[in-house]
Amino acid sequence: MGKVSANDNFNIANYRLDLTIDFYIFRKRPCAFGAMLRIRTSPSFAIDISPPTDENGNENPKNSSNRYLKSGGIIGPCVSNPYEPDLWHFGTCDLDTTVAFDAEIISSSGQLEHSVVTDDGTVMDISPCIQTCFMYTAVIAGKNKVFKTVRRLRVMTTNLSVAEDTEKLSFSLDAEALAVVRNTLV
Numbered sequence: 800m801g802k803v804s805a806n807d808n809f810n811i812a813n814y815r816l817d818l819t820i821d822f823y824i825f826r827k828r829p830c831a832f833g834a835m836l837r838i839r840t841s842p843s844f845a846i847d848i849s850p851p852t853d854e855n856g857n858e859n860p861k862n863s864s865n866r867y868l869k870s871g872g873i874i875g876p877c878v879s880n881p882y883e884p885d886l887w888h889f890g891t892c893d894l895d896t897t898v899a900f901d902a903e904i905i906s907s908s909g910q911l912e913h914s915v916v917t918d919d920g921t922v923m924d925i926s927p928c929i930q931t932c933f934m935y936t937a938v939i940a941g942k943n944k945v946f947k948t949v950r951r952l953r954v955m956t957t958n959l960s961v962a963e964d965t966e967k968l969s970f971s972l973d974a975e976a977l978a979v980v981r982n983t984l985v
Contacts, residue, residue, distance in 0.1 A: 830891055830892070847901040927959045
Protein backbone atom coordinates (compact mmCIF):
# COMPACT_ATOMS: atom_id res chain seq x y z
CA MET A 800 0.00 0.00 0.00
CA GLY A 801 1.23 3.49 -0.73
CA LYS A 802 3.64 5.08 -3.13
CA VAL A 803 6.85 7.04 -3.01
CA SER A 804 7.25 9.49 -5.87
CA ALA A 805 9.23 12.59 -6.69
CA ASN A 806 7.54 15.31 -8.69
CA ASP A 807 8.67 18.91 -9.22
CA ASN A 808 5.10 19.97 -10.05
CA PHE A 809 3.50 18.82 -6.78
CA ASN A 810 -0.25 19.29 -6.73
CA ILE A 811 -2.15 18.66 -3.47
CA ALA A 812 -5.29 17.62 -5.40
CA ASN A 813 -3.39 14.79 -7.11
CA TYR A 814 -1.87 13.73 -3.79
CA ARG A 815 -5.31 13.55 -2.17
CA LEU A 816 -6.60 11.48 -5.10
CA ASP A 817 -3.69 9.02 -4.77
CA LEU A 818 -4.26 8.76 -1.03
CA THR A 819 -7.98 8.15 -1.54
CA ILE A 820 -7.28 5.41 -4.08
CA ASP A 821 -4.71 3.77 -1.77
CA PHE A 822 -7.14 3.83 1.15
CA TYR A 823 -9.90 2.35 -1.01
CA ILE A 824 -7.61 -0.51 -2.11
CA PHE A 825 -6.53 -1.07 1.51
CA ARG A 826 -10.13 -1.15 2.69
CA LYS A 827 -11.14 -3.70 0.03
CA ARG A 828 -8.31 -6.09 0.91
CA PRO A 829 -8.85 -8.32 3.97
CA CYS A 830 -6.44 -7.40 6.75
CA ALA A 831 -6.02 -8.52 10.35
CA PHE A 832 -4.92 -6.24 13.19
CA GLY A 833 -3.52 -7.08 16.62
CA ALA A 834 -3.16 -10.74 15.74
CA MET A 835 -1.85 -13.47 18.02
CA LEU A 836 -0.70 -16.95 16.98
CA ARG A 837 -0.41 -19.87 19.39
CA ILE A 838 1.11 -23.14 18.20
CA ARG A 839 0.70 -26.38 20.13
CA THR A 840 2.49 -29.57 19.11
CA SER A 841 2.54 -33.25 20.00
CA PRO A 842 4.58 -34.05 23.12
CA SER A 843 7.53 -35.53 21.19
CA PHE A 844 8.43 -32.39 19.23
CA ALA A 845 8.35 -28.61 19.67
CA ILE A 846 9.15 -25.32 17.95
CA ASP A 847 12.91 -24.77 17.89
CA ILE A 848 13.41 -21.51 19.82
CA SER A 849 17.21 -21.50 19.75
CA PRO A 850 18.76 -18.33 18.30
CA PRO A 851 20.06 -18.43 14.70
CA THR A 852 23.64 -19.62 14.32
CA ASP A 853 26.21 -19.68 11.54
CA GLU A 854 28.07 -22.76 10.25
CA ASN A 855 30.51 -22.55 13.20
CA GLY A 856 27.76 -22.47 15.81
CA ASN A 857 28.13 -18.76 16.65
CA GLU A 858 24.87 -17.12 17.71
CA ASN A 859 23.43 -14.17 15.75
CA PRO A 860 25.71 -14.41 12.72
CA LYS A 861 26.51 -11.00 11.23
CA ASN A 862 26.28 -12.12 7.59
CA SER A 863 22.98 -14.01 7.89
CA SER A 864 19.62 -12.48 7.07
CA ASN A 865 18.13 -15.09 9.42
CA ARG A 866 19.11 -12.98 12.44
CA TYR A 867 16.65 -10.31 11.33
CA LEU A 868 13.77 -12.67 10.63
CA LYS A 869 13.73 -15.30 13.37
CA SER A 870 11.71 -14.34 16.44
CA GLY A 871 11.47 -16.96 19.16
CA GLY A 872 11.33 -19.88 16.75
CA ILE A 873 9.22 -18.35 13.98
CA ILE A 874 10.48 -16.70 10.83
CA GLY A 875 8.16 -13.92 9.72
CA PRO A 876 6.70 -10.53 10.69
CA CYS A 877 5.96 -11.36 14.31
CA VAL A 878 7.36 -10.95 17.82
CA SER A 879 7.56 -13.70 20.42
CA ASN A 880 5.89 -13.25 23.78
CA PRO A 881 8.53 -13.27 26.56
CA TYR A 882 6.12 -14.79 29.09
CA GLU A 883 4.49 -17.48 26.96
CA PRO A 884 6.89 -19.43 24.73
CA ASP A 885 4.22 -20.70 22.31
CA LEU A 886 2.62 -17.30 21.59
CA TRP A 887 3.57 -14.78 18.87
CA HIS A 888 2.15 -11.29 18.17
CA PHE A 889 1.59 -9.63 14.77
CA GLY A 890 0.93 -5.93 14.20
CA THR A 891 -0.98 -6.50 10.97
CA CYS A 892 -1.15 -9.28 8.44
CA ASP A 893 -2.97 -9.90 5.19
CA LEU A 894 -3.43 -12.74 2.71
CA ASP A 895 0.22 -12.55 1.64
CA THR A 896 1.71 -12.77 5.15
CA THR A 897 3.72 -15.96 5.59
CA VAL A 898 5.41 -17.45 8.62
CA ALA A 899 7.58 -20.55 8.96
CA PHE A 900 9.00 -22.39 11.92
CA ASP A 901 11.68 -24.96 12.67
CA ALA A 902 10.63 -28.02 14.64
CA GLU A 903 12.87 -30.13 16.81
CA ILE A 904 12.39 -33.59 18.31
CA ILE A 905 12.41 -33.33 22.10
CA SER A 906 11.55 -36.90 23.12
CA SER A 907 14.10 -38.76 25.23
CA SER A 908 14.47 -41.46 22.55
CA GLY A 909 15.27 -38.93 19.84
CA GLN A 910 12.39 -40.27 17.73
CA LEU A 911 8.84 -39.11 17.23
CA GLU A 912 6.46 -41.14 19.36
CA HIS A 913 3.81 -43.01 17.38
CA SER A 914 1.91 -44.41 20.36
CA VAL A 915 0.96 -43.38 23.88
CA VAL A 916 -0.18 -45.29 26.92
CA THR A 917 -3.36 -43.93 28.49
CA ASP A 918 -4.11 -43.88 32.22
CA ASP A 919 -5.94 -47.20 32.03
CA GLY A 920 -2.97 -48.90 30.29
CA THR A 921 -4.40 -48.87 26.76
CA VAL A 922 -1.88 -48.26 23.98
CA MET A 923 -3.16 -45.82 21.34
CA ASP A 924 -1.55 -45.12 17.98
CA ILE A 925 -1.00 -41.44 17.30
CA SER A 926 0.65 -39.44 14.57
CA PRO A 927 2.48 -36.17 15.17
CA CYS A 928 0.10 -33.24 14.98
CA ILE A 929 0.12 -29.50 15.28
CA GLN A 930 -2.60 -27.10 16.35
CA THR A 931 -2.59 -23.42 15.48
CA CYS A 932 -4.87 -20.83 17.06
CA PHE A 933 -4.94 -17.48 15.30
CA MET A 934 -6.83 -14.62 16.96
CA TYR A 935 -7.19 -11.29 15.19
CA THR A 936 -9.29 -8.16 14.78
CA ALA A 937 -10.89 -7.43 11.41
CA VAL A 938 -12.81 -4.46 10.05
CA ILE A 939 -16.07 -5.45 8.39
CA ALA A 940 -18.90 -3.52 6.78
CA GLY A 941 -22.03 -3.59 8.88
CA LYS A 942 -25.53 -2.34 8.17
CA ASN A 943 -25.82 0.93 6.24
CA LYS A 944 -22.12 0.64 5.25
CA VAL A 945 -21.00 1.46 8.76
CA PHE A 946 -17.71 -0.24 9.53
CA LYS A 947 -17.14 -2.12 12.77
CA THR A 948 -14.36 -4.21 14.27
CA VAL A 949 -14.80 -7.85 15.20
CA ARG A 950 -12.46 -10.19 17.06
CA ARG A 951 -12.12 -13.61 15.40
CA LEU A 952 -10.47 -16.91 16.30
CA ARG A 953 -9.34 -19.51 13.76
CA VAL A 954 -8.24 -22.93 15.01
CA MET A 955 -6.65 -25.57 12.81
CA THR A 956 -5.42 -29.01 13.84
CA THR A 957 -3.57 -31.19 11.34
CA ASN A 958 -1.40 -34.28 11.25
CA LEU A 959 2.19 -33.90 10.15
CA SER A 960 3.76 -36.44 7.86
CA VAL A 961 7.38 -36.78 8.86
CA ALA A 962 10.00 -38.21 6.52
CA GLU A 963 11.86 -41.19 7.94
CA ASP A 964 14.78 -40.86 5.52
CA THR A 965 16.25 -38.36 3.06
CA GLU A 966 14.76 -40.06 -0.01
CA LYS A 967 11.20 -39.47 1.20
CA LEU A 968 12.11 -35.89 2.05
CA SER A 969 13.67 -35.15 -1.34
CA PHE A 970 10.72 -36.66 -3.25
CA SER A 971 8.30 -34.41 -1.35
CA LEU A 972 10.10 -31.16 -2.27
CA ASP A 973 8.78 -28.69 -4.82
CA ALA A 974 11.69 -28.37 -7.25
CA GLU A 975 10.77 -24.84 -8.38
CA ALA A 976 10.48 -23.52 -4.81
CA LEU A 977 13.75 -25.20 -3.86
CA ALA A 978 15.52 -23.56 -6.83
CA VAL A 979 14.26 -20.13 -5.78
CA VAL A 980 15.40 -20.60 -2.18
CA ARG A 981 18.76 -21.99 -3.27
CA ASN A 982 19.41 -19.07 -5.63
CA THR A 983 18.56 -16.47 -2.95
CA LEU A 984 20.97 -18.06 -0.46
CA VAL A 985 23.90 -18.31 -2.88
